[in-house]
Amino acid sequence: MKKYKILLMISLVLNILLIGSGSYVVNKIGGIDFGKTKVQATSSPKKDANYYFTKKSIFEQSTIQQPDKVFIGDSITDYGEFQEYFSGEVVLNRGIRNDTAEGVLNRVDEVVERNSAEAYLMIGVNDIRHDTDIQDFRKNVTAIVDAFEGTSTKLFLQSILPVNNGLFGNDVSNEKVKEFNDVLQKIAYENGIKYIDLHAHFEDESGQLDKRYTVDGLHLNGEGYTLWIETLNAT
Known part of the structure; x- marks a missing residue:
């Protein structure tokens, strides 16, 4: 004892x-x-939940109505200073780093209600990184497109950009990027909206994101954003 x-x-x-x-x-x-x-x-299904919900709440507090342009997407959009490229226009950035098509769908109402003249969506690279089933991706993007139905906003679907695997690693294969871009192009065609093939402007001769436009192999540098805007202006 x-x-x-x-x-x-x-x-x-x-x-x-x-x-x-x-x-x-x-x-x-x-x-x-x-x-x-x-x-x-x-x-949370979001890799960066705190940032996502913080940005979402900030967006929802905005009182701006009928902007000229709104850019929607993940970190590639988030990092862009789009307002500086369109002087005299009201331009909103609705990018959130690490976002996916599902994440955009869960916050798209705030964008739709702004009644912007134009909306530019680029989404999908994080769906590829997180192994989202391509049919689920199609369903989510289609639902985003449907959210704009009946509005005066002209929606543009932009392709996913290539990745430079030598700089970024192999989390994203460019073969997969092309598969997801095929889905985006089909959704655009089925819904009678404009598909903008940015991918072709950013890939080098080997199909990788050209090193001139990136530091880390995934995100764009200043030259990359300039090319993006020049491509949009030429469409």
């Missing part, structure tokens, strides 16, 4: 030490609220 009591006391002491060290770690990294946030983020 005495031996049992000693073992019990040792167990209690160890548990107290473990609880104490755990509390110390939680406090060091931001407390209980931080822990809750991290759990919510990892259980």
